[in-house]
Amino acid sequence: MTCNSGFSAIFVIIIFLNLSPAFGYIIALQETEEHTHQAESEEQNKEFKPGDFIFDHIKDAYDWHILTYKDFHLSIPLPVIVYSKTKGLNVFLSSKFHHGHDSYKGFKIAHEGKYEGKVVELMEDGTDTRPIDLSISKNVFAIFICIILMLWVFISVARVYKNNQGKAPKGLQNFVEPIILFIRDEIAIPSIGEKKYEKFMPYLLTLFFFIWINNMMGLIPIFPGGANVTGNITVTMVLAAFTFVVTAINGNKFYWQEIFNSPEIPFWLKIPLPLVPIIEIIGMLTKPLILMIRLFANITAGHIIALGFFALIFVFGDMQVTLGFVVSPLSILFTIFMTFLELLVALIQAYVFTLLSALYFGMAIAEHH
Amino acid sequence: MELVTPGFGLLFWMIISFGLVLWILKKFAWKPILNALKEREHSIEDALLSAEKAHEEMMKLEADNEAMIRKVKVERDGLLKEARQVKEKMIQEAKEQASEEAGKIIEAARLSIENEKTAAIADIKNQVATFSVEIAEKILKQKLAGKEDQKELIDKLLNEIKFN
Numbered sequence: 260m261t262c263n264s265g266f267s268a269i270f271v272i273i274i275f276l277n278l279s280p281a282f283g284y285i286i287a288l289q290e291t292e293e294h295t296h297q298a299e300s301e302e303q304n305k306e307f308k309p310g311d312f313i314f315d316h317i318k319d320a321y322d323w324h325i326l327t328y329k330d331f332h333l334s335i336p337l338p339v340i341v342y343s344k345t346k347g348l349n350v351f352l353s354s355k356f357h358h359g360h361d362s363y364k365g366f367k368i369a370h371e372g373k374y375e376g377k378v379v380e381l382m383e384d385g386t387d388t389r390p391i392d393l394s395i396s397k398n399v400f401a402i403f404i405c406i407i408l409m410l411w412v413f414i415s416v417a418r419v420y421k422n423n424q425g426k427a428p429k430g431l432q433n434f435v436e437p438i439i440l441f442i443r444d445e446i447a448i449p450s451i452g453e454k455k456y457e458k459f460m461p462y463l464l465t466l467f468f469f470i471w472i473n474n475m476m477g478l479i480p481i482f483p484g485g486a487n488v489t490g491n492i493t494v495t496m497v498l499a500a501f502t503f504v505v506t507a508i509n510g511n512k513f514y515w516q517e518i519f520n521s522p523e524i525p526f527w528l529k530i531p532l533p534l535v536p537i538i539e540i541i542g543m544l545t546k547p548l549i550l551m552i553r554l555f556a557n558i559t560a561g562h563i564i565a566l567g568f569f570a571l572i573f574v575f576g577d578m579q580v581t582l583g584f585v586v587s588p589l590s591i592l593f594t595i596f597m598t599f600l601e602l603l604v605a606l607i608q609a610y611v612f613t614l615l616s617a618l619y620f621g622m623a624i625a626e627h628h
Numbered sequence: 629m630e631l632v633t634p635g636f637g638l639l640f641w642m643i644i645s646f647g648l649v650l651w652i653l654k655k656f657a658w659k660p661i662l663n664a665l666k667e668r669e670h671s672i673e674d675a676l677l678s679a680e681k682a683h684e685e686m687m688k689l690e691a692d693n694e695a696m697i698r699k700v701k702v703e704r705d706g707l708l709k710e711a712r713q714v715k716e717k718m719i720q721e722a723k724e725q726a727s728e729e730a731g732k733i734i735e736a737a738r739l740s741i742e743n744e745k746t747a748a749i750a751d752i753k754n755q756v757a758t759f760s761v762e763i764a765e766k767i768l769k770q771k772l773a774g775k776e777d778q779k780e781l782i783d784k785l786l787n788e789i790k791f792n
Contacts, residue, residue: 314631317631318631319635319638376630391636392636392637393637393640393641394637395641396638399637399638399642402641402642402646403645406645406648406649409653410652410653410657413658414653414657417656417657417661420665421664424664435661436665439661439662440665457662460658461658461659462650462654464653464658465649465653469646492632492633493634493639494638494642497643497646501646501647501650559631
């Protein structure tokens with residue numbers, strides 16, 4: 260029972276935060292506004308740039324910014340782990356950079372050029388080089404949070420299943436079980452088949468919950484949410500690569516034959532120029548590529564639109580302060596609408612990624628054509 | 629451009645963390661959960677099946693019972709009929725026997741009556757003879773009260789008796 264109420268409390272908080280993105284986004288906006296003011300004091304006449312504002316929120320970062328008020332910055336410093344040939348392994352907190360203003364141990368955050376926004380090493384000849392950067396960045400930290408959440412939820416649920424064998428589900432189990440059953444009965448079994456689906460269930464479940472939880476966390480405007488994890492091309496690339504590798508490992512002889520030497524294709528399409536095999540190989544690689552781009556584009560687009568509506572306030576506010584106030588309720592309304600839409604997209608994208616992965620596995624293990 | 633350029637650090641951590649979470653969850657969460665779900669489904673299915681079986685068995689039993697009752701009824705009817713027949717036969721036989729017996733008794737009675745009658749007649753005859761002798765005696769006694777009478781009679785008798 261306590262487990263149940265604790266979980267529902269978390270859920271209510273998540274819902275609340277999703278319903279009031281205004282709260283979080285306003286903090287985000289204040290931060291940008293102050294940044295702008297700061298920037299003004301440093302460089303005169305620097306305008307509010309909606310593009311920078313939006314991309315600052317979408318990109319990965321070395322610290323987890325929570326809010327800035329006048330000269331006060333509240334952010335969680337994250338460890339920077341860099342290895343360079345000249346200085347070896349260096350591990351320090353990102354707070355040593357003082358929000359990108361200072362350099363530390365010969366490292367600094369580049370403000371322009373090829374490595375803009377990244378940690379670079381200052382070489383003796385005055386040039387910047389990029390060290391091997393294994394920093395626990397904002398996205399890595401968000402992934403860790405998601406993983407801890409997943410491990411905690413599912414291992415405790417598994418324990419309940421063990422202790423409560425043969426009894427009706429309760430608490431968190433009630434929330435998780437229908438989703439697991441949905442993935443098994445609506446995704447895995449129809450796509451892969453009754454006989455071999457079990458082997459792929461752990462991967463599909465992990466994939467679905469990882470994407471869904473990260474999507475939802477991305478909708479929460481403040482820490483521990485707000486990181487754009489599933490809208491990051493690296494993350495979606497890894498997920499797609501996992502699907503690709505699992506497909507390739509499990510591909511049976513029919514699958515590979517279909518790709519390299521399909522018996523239904525006339526020989527002159529295979530020899531001397533292996534036209535069809537080339538197309539098949541491209542097709543094999545396109546599948547994970549599409550998975551990668553679809554998730555990345557959907558989540559990033561959602562964030563861009565929601566932030567864009569807020570940027571409007573400041574674009575108009577820059578013109579005239581009252582105009583900004585007039586536009587703000589409308590912007591908030593649109594953002595609330597967008598957040599609801601994103602709530603749906605978060606689930607749909609997780610579902611689509613899982614379903615397509617399952618379909619690819621199903622193709623790889625199909626016994627005949 | 630940075631938006632679509634994969635970062636090496638993130639790639640590294642993502643592969644490690646996703647691989648790790650996949651392995652841990654597979655071992656400690658998905659396997660037990662999926663097994664428990666499967667087991668529960670099996671047990672529910674078994675329970676439903678056995679319930680259906682029990683229902684079928686009950687139906688069968690009921691049908692059996694009904695058949696048995698029908699059979700028993702038929703048997704009972706047969707028995708009753710037989711009993712009635714036996715009873716009638718017995719009555720019939722008893723009647724016959726009774727009438728036969730009665731005939732015999734009547735016959736015996738007639739015989740004994742006949743015998744009694746003859747005995748009675750014989751008795752009566754005897755008695756009549758005795759009475760006659762007694763009467764004759766009495767008459768004789770009366771007639772032979774005086775000496776003359778006695779002499780006359782003796783004479784008469786003597787006359788009658790011829791000496792042959």
